[in-house]
Amino acid sequence: MNEKIIIEGGKKLRGEVTIGGAKNAVLKLMAAALLLDDICEIHNVPALADVKTMLEVINKLGVKSEYNENEKFIKIDATNITSCTASYEYVSKMRASFITLGALLGRCNEAKVALPGGCAIGERRIDFHIKGLESLGAKVKIEGGYVVATATKLVGSEITLDRPSVGATENIMLAAVLAEGSTIINNAAQEPEIIDLANFLNAIGADVSGAGSSEIIINGVSQKDLHPAVYTTIPDRIEAGTYMAAIVASRGKAVIKNVFPNHLSAVISKLTELGANVSIIDPFSLEVSCPARPKAVNIVTQPYPGFPTDMQSPLMAVLSTAKGISIINESIYENRFRQIAELRRMGADVQQEGSHAIVKGVRSLTGVQLKASDLRAGASLVIAGLCANGTSEIEGLIHLDRGYENIIEKFTMLGADIKRVKIKDTNINNVKNNKRKQKV
Ligand code: EPU
Numbered sequence: 001m002n003e004k005i006i007i008e009g010g011k012k013l014r015g016e017v018t019i020g021g022a023k024n025a026v027l028k029l030m031a032a033a034l035l036l037d038d039i040c041e042i043h044n045v046p047a048l049a050d051v052k053t054m055l056e057v058i059n060k061l062g063v064k065s066e067y068n069e070n071e072k073f074i075k076i077d078a079t080n081i082t083s084c085t086a087s088y089e090y091v092s093k094m095r096a097s098f099i100t101l102g103a104l105l106g107r108c109n110e111a112k113v114a115l116p117g118g119c120a121i122g123e124r125r126i127d128f129h130i131k132g133l134e135s136l137g138a139k140v141k142i143e144g145g146y147v148v149a150t151a152t153k154l155v156g157s158e159i160t161l162d163r164p165s166v167g168a169t170e171n172i173m174l175a176a177v178l179a180e181g182s183t184i185i186n187n188a189a190q191e192p193e194i195i196d197l198a199n200f201l202n203a204i205g206a207d208v209s210g211a212g213s214s215e216i217i218i219n220g221v222s223q224k225d226l227h228p229a230v231y232t233t234i235p236d237r238i239e240a241g242t243y244m245a246a247i248v249a250s251r252g253k254a255v256i257k258n259v260f261p262n263h264l265s266a267v268i269s270k271l272t273e274l275g276a277n278v279s280i281i282d283p284f285s286l287e288v289s290c291p292a293r294p295k296a297v298n299i300v301t302q303p304y305p306g307f308p309t310d311m312q313s314p315l316m317a318v319l320s321t322a323k324g325i326s327i328i329n330e331s332i333y334e335n336r337f338r339q340i341a342e343l344r345r346m347g348a349d350v351q352q353e354g355s356h357a358i359v360k361g362v363r364s365l366t367g368v369q370l371k372a373s374d375l376r377a378g379a380s381l382v383i384a385g386l387c388a389n390g391t392s393e394i395e396g397l398i399h400l401d402r403g404y405e406n407i408i409e410k411f412t413m414l415g416a417d418i419k420r421v422k423i424k425d426t427n428i429n430n431v432k433n434n435k436r437k438q439k440v
Pocket of ligand 1: 025027095123126127130163308333376
Protein backbone atom coordinates (compact mmCIF):
# COMPACT_ATOMS: atom_id res chain seq x y z
CA MET A 1 0.00 0.00 0.00
CA ASN A 2 1.17 3.51 -0.78
CA GLU A 3 2.24 5.77 2.03
CA LYS A 4 2.51 9.49 2.60
CA ILE A 5 4.20 11.80 5.07
CA ILE A 6 2.10 14.17 7.15
CA ILE A 7 3.82 17.21 8.66
CA GLU A 8 2.40 19.81 11.01
CA GLY A 9 4.73 22.68 10.20
CA GLY A 10 6.13 25.46 12.31
CA LYS A 11 8.26 23.63 14.87
CA LYS A 12 11.80 24.91 15.38
CA LEU A 13 14.16 21.95 14.96
CA ARG A 14 16.37 21.35 18.00
CA GLY A 15 18.57 18.61 19.41
CA GLU A 16 20.88 16.41 17.38
CA VAL A 17 20.77 14.14 14.36
CA THR A 18 23.23 11.43 13.30
CA ILE A 19 24.06 11.11 9.63
CA GLY A 20 24.30 7.73 7.89
CA GLY A 21 26.78 6.41 5.34
CA ALA A 22 26.94 8.04 1.92
CA LYS A 23 24.51 6.52 -0.59
CA ASN A 24 26.53 7.68 -3.58
CA ALA A 25 29.72 6.21 -2.14
CA VAL A 26 28.49 2.86 -0.84
CA LEU A 27 26.70 1.93 -4.08
CA LYS A 28 30.00 2.27 -5.95
CA LEU A 29 31.94 0.30 -3.33
CA MET A 30 29.44 -2.52 -3.74
CA ALA A 31 30.14 -2.53 -7.49
CA ALA A 32 33.90 -2.30 -6.85
CA ALA A 33 33.66 -5.46 -4.73
CA LEU A 34 33.03 -7.32 -8.01
CA LEU A 35 36.73 -6.90 -8.86
CA LEU A 36 37.79 -9.05 -5.92
CA ASP A 37 37.60 -12.86 -6.18
CA ASP A 38 37.24 -13.03 -2.43
CA ILE A 39 35.24 -11.50 0.44
CA CYS A 40 35.11 -7.88 1.55
CA GLU A 41 33.10 -6.10 4.19
CA ILE A 42 31.67 -2.60 3.93
CA HIS A 43 30.58 -0.76 7.09
CA ASN A 44 28.45 2.35 7.79
CA VAL A 45 26.01 1.19 5.10
CA PRO A 46 22.82 3.30 5.18
CA ALA A 47 19.42 1.55 5.30
CA LEU A 48 18.16 2.66 1.91
CA ALA A 49 16.09 1.20 -0.90
CA ASP A 50 18.97 1.87 -3.33
CA VAL A 51 21.34 -0.28 -1.26
CA LYS A 52 18.85 -3.16 -1.47
CA THR A 53 18.51 -2.69 -5.22
CA MET A 54 22.30 -2.75 -5.64
CA LEU A 55 22.44 -5.96 -3.58
CA GLU A 56 19.89 -7.52 -5.92
CA VAL A 57 21.98 -6.41 -8.91
CA ILE A 58 25.23 -7.94 -7.68
CA ASN A 59 23.54 -11.06 -6.32
CA LYS A 60 22.18 -11.70 -9.83
CA LEU A 61 25.79 -11.68 -11.06
CA GLY A 62 26.65 -14.61 -8.80
CA VAL A 63 27.79 -12.72 -5.72
CA LYS A 64 26.95 -14.08 -2.28
CA SER A 65 26.11 -11.33 0.14
CA GLU A 66 25.04 -10.82 3.71
CA TYR A 67 23.41 -7.54 4.72
CA ASN A 68 23.15 -6.77 8.42
CA GLU A 69 20.91 -3.73 8.48
CA ASN A 70 21.10 -3.29 12.27
CA GLU A 71 24.87 -3.40 12.37
CA LYS A 72 25.03 -1.43 9.09
CA PHE A 73 27.44 -3.69 7.24
CA ILE A 74 27.46 -5.81 4.11
CA LYS A 75 29.68 -8.79 3.39
CA ILE A 76 30.23 -9.38 -0.29
CA ASP A 77 31.75 -12.57 -1.63
CA ALA A 78 32.43 -12.16 -5.35
CA THR A 79 34.56 -15.30 -5.67
CA ASN A 80 32.28 -16.63 -8.38
CA ILE A 81 30.88 -14.26 -10.97
CA THR A 82 28.40 -16.32 -12.96
CA SER A 83 26.87 -13.62 -15.17
CA CYS A 84 28.13 -10.39 -16.71
CA THR A 85 24.70 -8.94 -17.42
CA ALA A 86 23.00 -6.22 -15.39
CA SER A 87 19.47 -6.28 -16.68
CA TYR A 88 17.12 -3.43 -17.55
CA GLU A 89 14.88 -4.43 -14.66
CA TYR A 90 17.50 -3.10 -12.22
CA VAL A 91 19.23 -0.36 -14.17
CA SER A 92 15.86 1.24 -14.93
CA LYS A 93 15.10 1.18 -11.19
CA MET A 94 18.42 2.70 -10.20
CA ARG A 95 20.90 4.36 -12.56
CA ALA A 96 23.79 3.80 -10.16
CA SER A 97 23.78 0.12 -11.12
CA PHE A 98 25.32 1.25 -14.45
CA ILE A 99 28.58 1.42 -12.49
CA THR A 100 28.78 -2.38 -12.65
CA LEU A 101 29.88 -1.84 -16.27
CA GLY A 102 33.47 -0.85 -15.43
CA ALA A 103 33.82 -3.43 -12.65
CA LEU A 104 32.50 -6.36 -14.73
CA LEU A 105 34.61 -5.37 -17.70
CA GLY A 106 37.68 -5.17 -15.47
CA ARG A 107 36.99 -8.50 -13.77
CA CYS A 108 35.65 -10.58 -16.69
CA ASN A 109 36.73 -8.67 -19.81
CA GLU A 110 33.07 -8.50 -20.76
CA ALA A 111 29.98 -6.72 -19.52
CA LYS A 112 26.43 -6.26 -20.71
CA VAL A 113 24.61 -3.54 -18.83
CA ALA A 114 21.25 -2.02 -19.71
CA LEU A 115 21.37 1.53 -21.04
CA PRO A 116 20.10 3.73 -18.25
CA GLY A 117 18.39 6.31 -20.49
CA GLY A 118 17.32 9.70 -19.16
CA CYS A 119 15.62 10.17 -15.84
CA ALA A 120 13.37 12.59 -13.97
CA ILE A 121 16.15 15.18 -13.57
CA GLY A 122 17.77 15.21 -17.00
CA GLU A 123 19.12 13.45 -20.06
CA ARG A 124 22.12 11.98 -18.20
CA ARG A 125 24.22 10.81 -21.11
CA ILE A 126 26.89 8.09 -20.88
CA ASP A 127 29.17 9.11 -23.77
CA PHE A 128 32.16 9.84 -21.48
CA HIS A 129 31.84 6.39 -19.90
CA ILE A 130 31.94 4.73 -23.31
CA LYS A 131 34.82 6.84 -24.65
CA GLY A 132 36.82 6.13 -21.50
CA LEU A 133 36.33 2.36 -21.69
CA GLU A 134 37.15 2.38 -25.41
CA SER A 135 40.40 4.16 -24.76
CA LEU A 136 41.34 1.29 -22.39
CA GLY A 137 40.94 -1.04 -25.37
CA ALA A 138 37.34 -2.22 -24.93
CA LYS A 139 35.02 -2.67 -27.87
CA VAL A 140 31.73 -1.09 -26.93
CA LYS A 141 28.47 -1.40 -28.84
CA ILE A 142 24.88 -0.54 -28.08
CA GLU A 143 22.67 -3.53 -28.81
CA GLY A 144 19.02 -4.10 -27.93
CA GLY A 145 19.04 -1.39 -25.27
CA TYR A 146 22.23 -2.69 -23.69
CA VAL A 147 25.82 -1.46 -23.57
CA VAL A 148 27.92 -4.46 -24.51
CA ALA A 149 31.63 -4.06 -23.74
CA THR A 150 34.28 -6.66 -24.45
CA ALA A 151 38.08 -6.72 -24.43
CA THR A 152 40.77 -9.30 -25.02
CA LYS A 153 42.74 -7.32 -22.49
CA LEU A 154 42.43 -3.81 -21.09
CA VAL A 155 45.50 -1.59 -21.39
CA GLY A 156 46.00 1.63 -19.41
CA SER A 157 45.78 4.92 -21.26
CA GLU A 158 45.45 8.68 -20.76
CA ILE A 159 41.86 9.90 -20.79
CA THR A 160 40.64 13.49 -20.60
CA LEU A 161 36.99 13.89 -19.67
CA ASP A 162 35.04 16.69 -21.39
CA ARG A 163 33.60 17.49 -17.98
CA PRO A 164 34.28 16.01 -14.55
CA SER A 165 31.55 13.38 -14.58
CA VAL A 166 31.28 11.42 -11.34
CA GLY A 167 29.96 8.23 -12.95
CA ALA A 168 32.42 8.25 -15.87
CA THR A 169 35.37 8.79 -13.50
CA GLU A 170 34.17 5.83 -11.41
CA ASN A 171 33.52 3.47 -14.33
CA ILE A 172 36.96 4.21 -15.78
CA MET A 173 38.66 3.80 -12.38
CA LEU A 174 36.99 0.41 -11.91
CA ALA A 175 37.90 -0.84 -15.38
CA ALA A 176 41.51 0.36 -14.99
CA VAL A 177 42.28 -1.42 -11.68
CA LEU A 178 43.17 -4.73 -13.37
CA ALA A 179 44.29 -3.26 -16.72
CA GLU A 180 47.84 -3.64 -17.94
CA GLY A 181 49.91 -0.52 -17.22
CA SER A 182 48.84 2.90 -16.02
CA THR A 183 45.71 4.92 -16.64
CA ILE A 184 45.55 8.66 -16.15
CA ILE A 185 42.15 10.37 -15.89
CA ASN A 186 42.43 14.11 -16.55
CA ASN A 187 39.61 16.49 -15.57
CA ALA A 188 38.41 13.76 -13.20
CA ALA A 189 35.53 14.36 -10.80
CA GLN A 190 36.83 15.39 -7.36
CA GLU A 191 33.82 14.48 -5.19
CA PRO A 192 34.49 12.90 -1.76
CA GLU A 193 32.71 9.78 -3.08
CA ILE A 194 35.51 9.41 -5.66
CA ILE A 195 38.12 9.57 -2.88
CA ASP A 196 36.12 6.96 -0.97
CA LEU A 197 36.11 4.67 -3.98
CA ALA A 198 39.87 5.10 -4.43
CA ASN A 199 40.45 4.40 -0.72
CA PHE A 200 38.32 1.26 -0.92
CA LEU A 201 40.15 0.08 -4.05
CA ASN A 202 43.51 0.66 -2.37
CA ALA A 203 42.26 -1.20 0.72
CA ILE A 204 41.63 -4.29 -1.43
CA GLY A 205 45.06 -4.01 -3.07
CA ALA A 206 44.62 -1.66 -6.06
CA ASP A 207 47.05 1.18 -6.79
CA VAL A 208 45.10 4.42 -7.19
CA SER A 209 46.48 7.89 -6.47
CA GLY A 210 45.38 11.48 -6.99
CA ALA A 211 41.69 10.94 -6.14
CA GLY A 212 40.24 14.24 -4.93
CA SER A 213 42.31 16.14 -7.50
CA SER A 214 41.57 16.54 -11.19
CA GLU A 215 44.20 13.93 -12.16
CA ILE A 216 43.73 10.34 -11.01
CA ILE A 217 46.37 7.71 -11.73
CA ILE A 218 45.52 4.02 -11.63
CA ASN A 219 48.48 1.68 -11.93
CA GLY A 220 47.13 -1.67 -13.02
CA VAL A 221 47.61 -4.62 -10.67
CA SER A 222 46.91 -8.29 -11.21
CA GLN A 223 44.01 -10.24 -9.74
CA LYS A 224 46.33 -12.01 -7.26
CA ASP A 225 47.35 -8.62 -5.80
CA LEU A 226 43.78 -7.98 -4.66
CA HIS A 227 42.85 -9.17 -1.18
CA PRO A 228 39.99 -9.05 1.35
CA ALA A 229 39.44 -5.90 3.38
CA VAL A 230 37.06 -4.36 5.88
CA TYR A 231 36.20 -0.81 4.91
CA THR A 232 34.03 1.95 6.43
CA THR A 233 32.36 4.34 4.01
CA ILE A 234 32.14 8.11 4.50
CA PRO A 235 29.12 9.98 5.94
CA ASP A 236 26.50 11.21 3.49
CA ARG A 237 27.24 14.90 2.90
CA ILE A 238 23.95 15.47 1.09
CA GLU A 239 21.90 13.92 3.90
CA ALA A 240 23.84 16.15 6.33
CA GLY A 241 23.28 19.22 4.12
CA THR A 242 19.57 18.45 3.92
CA TYR A 243 19.21 18.39 7.73
CA MET A 244 21.28 21.59 7.96
CA ALA A 245 18.94 23.27 5.47
CA ALA A 246 15.88 22.06 7.41
CA ILE A 247 17.26 23.40 10.70
CA VAL A 248 17.92 26.78 9.08
CA ALA A 249 14.49 26.88 7.40
CA SER A 250 12.81 26.18 10.76
CA ARG A 251 14.93 28.90 12.47
CA GLY A 252 16.12 26.20 14.87
CA LYS A 253 19.42 25.11 16.40
CA ALA A 254 20.80 21.57 16.34
CA VAL A 255 23.92 19.43 16.15
CA ILE A 256 24.74 17.25 13.15
CA LYS A 257 26.80 14.21 14.14
CA ASN A 258 28.84 11.73 12.11
CA VAL A 259 29.67 14.20 9.38
CA PHE A 260 32.90 15.34 7.71
CA PRO A 261 32.54 19.16 7.83
CA ASN A 262 35.19 19.66 5.12
CA HIS A 263 32.95 17.80 2.64
CA LEU A 264 30.33 20.50 3.20
CA SER A 265 32.47 23.63 2.71
CA ALA A 266 30.39 25.05 -0.16
CA VAL A 267 27.13 24.36 1.69
CA ILE A 268 28.44 25.83 4.97
CA SER A 269 29.63 28.92 3.15
CA LYS A 270 26.20 29.46 1.50
CA LEU A 271 24.32 28.88 4.76
CA THR A 272 26.62 31.35 6.52
CA GLU A 273 26.08 33.90 3.73
CA LEU A 274 22.31 33.64 4.17
CA GLY A 275 22.62 34.35 7.89
CA ALA A 276 22.96 30.95 9.58
CA ASN A 277 25.59 30.22 12.21
CA VAL A 278 27.58 27.06 11.53
CA SER A 279 30.25 26.03 14.00
CA ILE A 280 32.45 22.98 13.80
CA ILE A 281 32.35 21.30 17.21
CA ASP A 282 34.85 18.54 16.46
CA PRO A 283 36.12 16.74 13.33
CA PHE A 284 32.85 14.76 13.10
CA SER A 285 30.12 17.16 14.21
CA LEU A 286 28.86 20.65 13.68
CA GLU A 287 26.18 22.91 15.08
CA VAL A 288 23.77 24.88 12.91
CA SER A 289 21.40 27.63 13.94
CA CYS A 290 19.51 30.43 12.31
CA PRO A 291 17.79 32.77 14.76
CA ALA A 292 16.41 35.24 12.22
CA ARG A 293 14.80 35.17 8.77
CA PRO A 294 17.47 34.10 6.22
CA LYS A 295 18.71 36.58 3.60
CA ALA A 296 18.47 35.88 -0.13
CA VAL A 297 21.63 34.43 -1.75
CA ASN A 298 22.57 33.43 -5.29
CA ILE A 299 23.61 29.87 -6.07
CA VAL A 300 25.35 28.24 -9.02
CA THR A 301 25.52 24.45 -8.88
CA GLN A 302 28.91 23.07 -9.87
CA PRO A 303 30.98 19.92 -9.68
CA TYR A 304 32.75 19.46 -6.33
CA PRO A 305 34.17 21.52 -4.64
CA GLY A 306 31.46 23.87 -5.94
CA PHE A 307 27.92 24.00 -4.58
CA PRO A 308 26.39 20.52 -5.10
CA THR A 309 23.43 20.11 -7.45
CA ASP A 310 22.00 17.61 -4.96
CA MET A 311 21.61 20.48 -2.45
CA GLN A 312 19.94 22.86 -4.91
CA SER A 313 16.36 21.72 -4.30
CA PRO A 314 16.70 21.58 -0.47
CA LEU A 315 18.21 25.08 -0.48
CA MET A 316 15.41 26.41 -2.67
CA ALA A 317 12.95 25.52 0.09
CA VAL A 318 15.01 27.63 2.52
CA LEU A 319 15.27 30.55 0.10
CA SER A 320 11.55 30.53 -0.63
CA THR A 321 10.99 32.25 2.77
CA ALA A 322 14.21 34.29 2.79
CA LYS A 323 14.25 38.10 2.70
CA GLY A 324 14.88 39.30 -0.87
CA ILE A 325 15.39 37.72 -4.28
CA SER A 326 17.69 34.74 -4.83
CA ILE A 327 18.84 33.53 -8.24
CA ILE A 328 19.62 29.82 -8.56
CA ASN A 329 21.56 28.64 -11.60
CA GLU A 330 21.35 24.85 -12.09
CA SER A 331 24.32 24.10 -14.31
CA ILE A 332 24.52 20.29 -14.00
CA TYR A 333 21.06 18.94 -14.93
CA GLU A 334 18.46 20.20 -17.42
CA ASN A 335 15.43 19.29 -15.35
CA ARG A 336 16.16 19.65 -11.68
CA PHE A 337 13.56 22.27 -10.80
CA ARG A 338 10.61 19.93 -10.45
CA GLN A 339 10.01 21.09 -6.89
CA ILE A 340 9.09 24.58 -8.14
CA ALA A 341 5.50 23.75 -9.13
CA GLU A 342 4.90 22.16 -5.73
CA LEU A 343 6.56 24.99 -3.76
CA ARG A 344 4.38 27.47 -5.65
CA ARG A 345 1.30 25.58 -4.49
CA MET A 346 2.50 26.30 -0.95
CA GLY A 347 2.63 30.02 -1.73
CA ALA A 348 6.27 30.32 -2.78
CA ASP A 349 7.09 32.91 -5.44
CA VAL A 350 9.50 31.07 -7.75
CA GLN A 351 9.83 31.50 -11.53
CA GLN A 352 11.91 29.29 -13.77
CA GLU A 353 13.72 30.83 -16.71
CA GLY A 354 15.66 28.09 -18.47
CA SER A 355 18.45 26.93 -16.20
CA HIS A 356 17.72 29.73 -13.71
CA ALA A 357 15.17 29.98 -10.94
CA ILE A 358 14.23 33.35 -9.49
CA VAL A 359 13.10 32.95 -5.91
CA LYS A 360 11.33 35.95 -4.38
CA GLY A 361 11.20 35.17 -0.68
CA VAL A 362 7.75 35.27 0.90
CA ARG A 363 7.12 35.59 4.64
CA SER A 364 5.62 32.13 5.05
CA LEU A 365 4.46 29.02 3.21
CA THR A 366 1.18 27.18 3.70
CA GLY A 367 0.88 23.41 4.12
CA VAL A 368 -0.87 21.64 1.23
CA GLN A 369 -0.96 18.20 -0.43
CA LEU A 370 2.28 17.58 -2.30
CA LYS A 371 3.97 14.99 -4.48
CA ALA A 372 7.71 14.31 -4.65
CA SER A 373 8.94 13.85 -8.22
CA ASP A 374 12.53 12.81 -7.42
CA LEU A 375 14.76 12.29 -4.41
CA ARG A 376 16.04 15.82 -3.81
CA ALA A 377 12.79 17.50 -4.87
CA GLY A 378 11.19 15.32 -2.20
CA ALA A 379 13.69 16.59 0.37
CA SER A 380 12.84 20.14 -0.67
CA LEU A 381 9.13 19.52 0.00
CA VAL A 382 9.83 18.00 3.42
CA ILE A 383 11.83 21.11 4.39
CA ALA A 384 9.10 23.39 3.04
CA GLY A 385 6.46 21.39 4.95
CA LEU A 386 8.46 21.62 8.19
CA CYS A 387 8.49 25.40 8.11
CA ALA A 388 5.02 25.97 6.57
CA ASN A 389 1.92 27.01 8.45
CA GLY A 390 -0.50 24.13 8.79
CA THR A 391 -0.49 20.58 7.51
CA SER A 392 1.47 19.25 4.53
CA GLU A 393 0.92 15.80 3.09
CA ILE A 394 3.67 14.45 0.84
CA GLU A 395 3.26 11.52 -1.52
CA GLY A 396 5.89 9.89 -3.73
CA LEU A 397 7.88 8.45 -0.81
CA ILE A 398 9.49 5.89 -3.09
CA HIS A 399 11.90 8.68 -4.05
CA LEU A 400 12.73 9.77 -0.49
CA ASP A 401 13.31 6.17 0.61
CA ARG A 402 16.06 5.87 -1.98
CA GLY A 403 18.28 8.41 -0.25
CA TYR A 404 17.15 9.30 3.29
CA GLU A 405 17.30 6.56 5.91
CA ASN A 406 14.86 6.76 8.85
CA ILE A 407 13.80 10.24 7.82
CA ILE A 408 10.72 10.25 10.06
CA GLU A 409 12.67 9.07 13.12
CA LYS A 410 15.47 11.57 12.50
CA PHE A 411 13.17 14.58 12.09
CA THR A 412 11.09 13.43 15.08
CA MET A 413 14.28 13.37 17.18
CA LEU A 414 14.77 16.99 16.12
CA GLY A 415 11.31 17.88 17.43
CA ALA A 416 9.37 17.89 14.15
CA ASP A 417 5.72 16.86 14.07
CA ILE A 418 6.03 14.35 11.24
CA LYS A 419 4.58 10.91 10.63
CA ARG A 420 4.19 8.35 7.88
CA VAL A 421 0.79 6.84 7.19
CA LYS A 422 -0.73 4.45 4.70
CA ILE A 423 -2.83 6.00 1.96
CA LYS A 424 -6.35 4.60 2.01
CA ASP A 425 -7.60 3.45 -1.38
CA THR A 426 -10.53 5.80 -1.87
CA ASN A 427 -10.84 5.12 -5.60
CA ILE A 428 -14.32 3.63 -6.00
CA ASN A 429 -13.31 1.59 -9.05
CA ASN A 430 -10.40 0.02 -7.20
CA VAL A 431 -12.71 -0.91 -4.34
CA LYS A 432 -15.17 -2.52 -6.78
CA ASN A 433 -12.36 -4.35 -8.60
CA ASN A 434 -10.93 -5.64 -5.34
CA LYS A 435 -14.38 -6.97 -4.32
CA ARG A 436 -14.76 -8.67 -7.70
CA LYS A 437 -11.30 -10.25 -7.36
CA GLN A 438 -12.19 -11.56 -3.91
CA LYS A 439 -15.30 -13.27 -5.34
CA VAL A 440 -13.37 -15.21 -8.01
N1 EPU B 1 27.24 13.65 -18.51
C1 EPU B 1 27.39 13.57 -19.85
N2 EPU B 1 27.98 12.45 -20.38
C2 EPU B 1 28.43 11.44 -19.58
C3 EPU B 1 28.28 11.53 -18.19
C4 EPU B 1 27.68 12.67 -17.67
O1 EPU B 1 27.00 14.47 -20.60
O2 EPU B 1 28.95 10.45 -20.11
C5 EPU B 1 26.56 14.82 -17.92
C6 EPU B 1 25.23 14.38 -17.29
O3 EPU B 1 24.19 14.34 -18.24
C7 EPU B 1 25.01 15.44 -16.22
C8 EPU B 1 26.44 15.82 -15.80
O4 EPU B 1 27.31 15.34 -16.84
O5 EPU B 1 24.36 16.55 -16.78
C9 EPU B 1 26.90 15.29 -14.47
O6 EPU B 1 26.78 13.90 -14.46
P1 EPU B 1 27.68 12.95 -13.55
O7 EPU B 1 28.17 11.84 -14.39
O8 EPU B 1 28.69 13.79 -12.81
O9 EPU B 1 26.62 12.45 -12.49
P2 EPU B 1 26.25 10.94 -12.11
O10 EPU B 1 27.45 10.14 -11.87
O11 EPU B 1 25.25 10.43 -13.09
C10 EPU B 1 26.23 11.38 -9.54
C11 EPU B 1 25.25 11.21 -8.42
C12 EPU B 1 24.14 12.25 -8.54
C13 EPU B 1 24.78 13.63 -8.50
C14 EPU B 1 25.85 13.76 -9.60
C15 EPU B 1 26.59 15.08 -9.57
C16 EPU B 1 25.31 8.85 -7.99
C17 EPU B 1 24.60 7.55 -8.00
N3 EPU B 1 24.65 9.88 -8.48
O12 EPU B 1 25.50 11.18 -10.74
O13 EPU B 1 23.33 12.08 -7.39
O14 EPU B 1 23.78 14.61 -8.70
O15 EPU B 1 26.81 12.69 -9.47
O16 EPU B 1 27.18 15.27 -8.34
O17 EPU B 1 26.44 8.94 -7.53
C18 EPU B 1 21.34 12.11 -6.14
O18 EPU B 1 21.94 11.53 -5.22
O19 EPU B 1 20.19 12.61 -5.98
C19 EPU B 1 21.97 12.23 -7.45
C20 EPU B 1 21.27 12.49 -8.56
